[in-house]
Amino acid sequence: MNWEQLLSLKRFGDTNKRLRKEQDETRLGFEVDYDRIIFSSEFRSLQDKTQVIPLSQTDFVHTRLTHSLEVSVVGRTLGRKVGAKLIEKYPHLQTIHGYQANDFGAIVAAAALAHDIGNPPFGHSGEKAIGEFFKSGKGKQFQSSLTEKEFQDLCDFEGNANGFKIVTESRVGREGGLRLSYATLGAFTKYPKESLPKKPTHHIADKKYGFFQSEKNLFKDVANELGLLKRGDKNCVSYSRHPLTYLVEAADDICYTIIDFEDGINLGLIQEEYALEYLINLVRHSINSKKYNQLSTTQDRVSYLRALAINTLINEAVEVFLNKEEAILNDTFTCALLEKSKYEAQIDDIIKLSIKNVYQSKEVIDKEIVGFEVISTLLERYSSAIINSSNQLASHYDKLILKSLPKLNPNENQSMYYKLLGVCHYVSLLSDSQAILKYKNIKGISL
Numbered sequence: 122m123n124w125e126q127l128l129s130l131k132r133f134g135d136t137n138k139r140l141r142k143e144q145d146e147t148r149l150g151f152e153v154d155y156d157r158i159i160f161s162s163e164f165r166s167l168q169d170k171t172q173v174i175p176l177s178q179t180d181f182v183h184t185r186l187t188h189s190l191e192v193s194v195v196g197r198t199l200g201r202k203v204g205a206k207l208i209e210k211y212p213h214l215q216t217i218h219g220y221q222a223n224d225f226g227a228i229v230a231a232a233a234l235a236h237d238i239g240n241p242p243f244g245h246s247g248e249k250a251i252g253e254f255f256k257s258g259k260g261k262q263f264q265s266s267l268t269e270k271e272f273q274d275l276c277d278f279e280g281n282a283n284g285f286k287i288v289t290e291s292r293v294g295r296e297g298g299l300r301l302s303y304a305t306l307g308a309f310t311k312y313p314k315e316s317l318p319k320k321p322t323h324h325i326a327d328k329k330y331g332f333f334q335s336e337k338n339l340f341k342d343v344a345n346e347l348g349l350l351k352r353g354d355k356n357c358v359s360y361s362r363h364p365l366t367y368l369v370e371a372a373d374d375i376c377y378t379i380i381d382f383e384d385g386i387n388l389g390l391i392q393e394e395y396a397l398e399y400l401i402n403l404v405r406h407s408i409n410s411k412k413y414n415q416l417s418t419t420q421d422r423v424s425y426l427r428a429l430a431i432n433t434l435i436n437e438a439v440e441v442f443l444n445k446e447e448a449i450l451n452d453t454f455t456c457a458l459l460e461k462s463k464y465e466a467q468i469d470d471i472i473k474l475s476i477k478n479v480y481q482s483k484e485v486i487d488k489e490i491v492g493f494e495v496i497s498t499l500l501e502r503y504s505s506a507i508i509n510s511s512n513q514l515a516s517h518y519d520k521l522i523l524k525s526l527p528k529l530n531p532n533e534n535q536s537m538y539y540k541l542l543g544v545c546h547y548v549s550l551l552s553d554s555q556a557i558l559k560y561k562n563i564k565g566i567s568l
Contacts, residue, residue, distance in 0.1 A: 122450045124207065124214055126348035127363060128224065128304050133289065133297030133339075142219030151227035154305040155193075158235045161299060163287050164189070167237065169552035171244040171492075172381070183384060185237045188376060193234040195435060196372035200229030202439045203368060207446075225365065231301070232308035232369045239284025241549035242556040243492025250496035251278035251545050259501050263508075263541060271538040273316040274333045275545065281311055283549050285332045289339055307347045307363035311370055313340070314352070314359035321353065324455045325370075326362045335542060350452050361452035364442075371438040371458045379430045382471050383423050385479035393419050397426060399474060403467045404429035437462045495560040496548060502563050503529065503544045511540065525562075 130139035130150045144150055158164055167185035183191075204225025207214070214220040241247035254260040255275040264272050274282070289298040289306065301309075312331035320327055332340045337358055344351075344360045353359035382400070385391040400423070401408065407429050416422045441458045448454035459468060479485065506522040509515045511533055515523070523529065529547050532540075551559065560566075 122348050122350060122361065122364065122452075124211060124220075125218060126346075127307065127365070128214075128220055128228070129302065129346050131303045131346050132300045134300070139302075140219070141224070144219070149224065149227060150302055151224055151231060151305060154231035154299075154301045155227065155234060157299045157301065158231060158238070158288070161238075163238050163550060164235070166550065166552045166555075167240075169554050170237075170240060170242060171247075171553055172384075183380060185240060188380070189234055189237050191380060192236060192369075192372045192376045193230045195375055195431060196233030196369055197226040197230035198435055199368040199372055199438055199442075200226035200365065202435070203442055206439075206443050228302075228304050228308050229365050229368045229372070231305045232365070233372045235284060235288055235309055236311075236369060236373055237280065237284070238287050239282065239549065240280040241278075241283070242496065242551050242553045243489060245280075246489035246492050247496055247549070248278050248280055250493045251500065251548070252276050253493075254497055254500045258497060260504065260541070263504075263537060266537040267541075268334075268538070270315060270317050271334050273319070274538075275541060277316055277319070277330070278545055278549075279312075279316070279329055279331075280549075281329060281331050282316075282333045282336070283546065285310060285340065286336055286546060287550075289336060303343050303346045304363075304365075306343050307349065308365040308369055310340070310343075310363065311366055313344065313349060313362060315357065318353075318357060321357070321359075322455075324352075325457055326352075327359070333542060335539065352452070362449075364446070364449045367442060367449060367454075367458050368438070371434075371442075374457060374459050375431055375434045375438070378468055378471055378475075379427050379434070381479060382475050383427050385475055386423050387420060388479075390482050390484075391474060391478045393422075396474070397422060399467070399471050400426040400430055403464055403471070404433055407433060434459065434462070434464065434468075437464060492553070492556075495556050498560055498563060499548050499551075499556065500544060503548070504541060507540050507544055508537075522563075 128141070130141060130144070132139070139150065167189055170185040172183045172185050172188045201223055204222035207225065208220070208222050241251060243250070252275070255263070255272065260275065285306070287298065288301055288309070291297055310331040312326055312329040314327060314330050315332065315334065315337060316330040341358060347363060349363065350361035352361060382391070382396065386393055386396045404426060413422065413425060416425060438458045441461045442449070445454045445461070459465065462468065502522055503526065506515065506519040507529060509519045510523060526547070529543060548556070
């Protein structure tokens with residue numbers, strides 16, 4: 122892979138090549154990507170979607186929105202630091218093509234901003250609820266009407282693939298979705314493969330999948346424009362990662378490792394004295410003991426250590442990326458950047474404590490159960506109404522359901538796959554509160 126191609130400014134529908142040296146420096150194309158994402162309704166709905174603690178009423182806890190903004194900020198710094206070194210290494214990118222160090226930061230920031238845009242309500246339990254509906258619930262009846270890959274899309278419903286659908290899906294008046302640059306779309310796609318074969322290798326890019334069958338051809342166009350390397354056999358659509366994806370991933374890893382841990386401390390799920398020692402182990406070389414000892418509240422102490430920890434891990438991720446750049450470009454680097462960090466043991470300790478005390482806390486588990494029931498019920502009612510209507514078998518109740526879902530009116534020309542994926546996609550776009558409201562409506566519970 123080469124950086125000139127990887128930094129493509131092309132957008133869906135372009136007929137002429139977009140050249141970096143012809144860009145308006147006051148509103149660079151990669152920065153337009155950021156703007157389009159942040160003003161989208163799908164991004165705004167993240168303010169009412171679970172990060173870790175579902176349906177939390179406390180101001181301490183991060184939502185998907187605040188998490189995404191923080192990941193974007195970290196990603197921008199990662200991109201700029203890497204970009205500065207790459208411009209030094211490949212001066213022709215600047216002298217001939219006009220690329221700047223900050224371009225790398227703008228791409229990573231935009232991709233990171235959108236990295237959770239496809240997540241359904243109630244966090245990762247929402248993804249699992251959709252998948253279980255088709256694997257072992259009433260959605261299993263549709264298996265015979267779908268191809269193997271189409272059914273796998275639904276059984277392993279993936280927020281990353283759903284995010285790619287959100288930012289690229291055409292609709293009337295919005296051809297090409299948000300029409301992001303192909304560089305940003307490439308950096309956004311953590312798992313540039315289809316749903317089958319499932320985990321064919323131990324490469325990090327094969328951990329999950331990154332696009333549904335419905336967007337497969339579009340992703341192939343993106344991959345070809347960017348010069349991503351083809352992977353797998355001829356029957357599998359799979360490509361190497363865009364190198365900047367490693368920085369998007371690192372930004373996410375840094376934030377959820379440190380900030381979810383911070384949430385756990387502020388909520389009292391992790392004891393302060395015990396937890397702060399974990400963070401101090403990560404930043405011992407940079408802590409100002411005099412300043413730290415002057416801090417009188419838990420929040421201030423945690424905030425100070427969090428800032429140091431994030432800065433430490435940013436510098437570490439940049440160093441690993443630059444050391445492994447050639448392997449990344451050749452697709453022979455097979456793990457996340459922080460897995461090669463000298464702080465891997467400290468990171469692992471923090472994550473293990475978060476899993477035990479936060480992710481598996483009673484509050485989280487109880488509310489995930491609620492989310493599972495809500496999503497399963499919505500899928501059952503909506504898919505039944507859509508399919509019955511398409512088969513001219515709609516009951517009065519089905520018709521009432523469809524009247525409440527103008528965006529889901531069935532199209533008789535659509536395949537079963539597109540109808541069912543449309544239902545899943547619709548449910549995924551709901552915020553936590555919207556999903557509960559619709560569940561109560563279906564159940565006849567007084568609002």
